[in-house]
Amino acid sequence: MGPGGPGSGWPLAGTLLVAVAASMVAGGEDCLWYVDRNGSWHPGFDCEFFTFCCGNCHQRYCCRDPLRLLTERQQRHCLAF
Numbered sequence: 001m002g003p004g005g006p007g008s009g010w011p012l013a014g015t016l017l018v019a020v021a022a023s024m025v026a027g028g029e030d031c032l033w034y035v036d037r038n039g040s041w042h043p044g045f046d047c048e049f050f051t052f053c054c055g056n057c058h059q060r061y062c063c064r065d066p067l068r069l070l071t072e073r074q075q076r077h078c079l080a081f
Contacts, residue, residue: 031060
């Protein structure tokens with residue numbers, strides 16, 4: 001089998017590449033307002049440069065880990081449901 005065949009590291013490398021690219025594009029990504037599990041409203045806030053919004057629909061914070069990235073599109077999806 002060639003590159004990308006079963007057991008190769010290509011899928012993992014591709015996932016990592018996408019995560020790194022997303023982190024570069026999303027540097028300074030803002031956390032939108034949200035409602036936590038207790039029903040308390042939290043205002044939106046800005047993340048510093050080279051950090052972005054992380055967490056889930058009910059808890060948000062700024063971080064540098066691209067695998068925890070919560071895009072504004074995902075945040076707006078939380079608001080709809």
